[in-house]
Amino acid sequence: MTTPPTRTAAVICALALAACSKSEPMPPSDGGGGGAGGASGMTCQEIRLCVLEGPCADEGCVQACAQRGSPAAQTAFEALRACTVQACPTVSDVNCACGEQCQAGGSCLQQADVCLGTVQMDDVCDSLCA
Secondary structure (H helix, E strand, O other), X not given: OOOOHHHHHHHHHHHHHHHOOOOOOOOOOXXXXXXXXXXXXXXXXXXXXXXXHOOOOOHHHHHHHHHOEOHHHHHHHHHHHHHHHHHOOOOOOHHHHHHHHOOOOOOOHHHHHXXXXXXXXXXXXXXXXX
């Protein structure tokens, strides 16, 4: 028996919310970023996900995420962060960040594109902001 698409989507969303309910990111056990970043550090997109999925509750959490990125990723993330805080009280304000980084008319769309790099799917805009 197949599950209706809307029910499946609701279950996936519920699981994703439960998995992202902590306010501090978990440091990688191998000291690297894992995922696409590998041993050279997290990508900008992985830093962005670390900050917004938590969401980070304070500057220390944001810095912990950023420090796990490669130098290029940190630079791209800081540009995106600087743009986002122009309109949002904190970079981890998910609703505000979604508006600035993902929605038409957002002031940080270019910086978000740079952060994505060659990634085709934006997990922040397509999942967290949907």
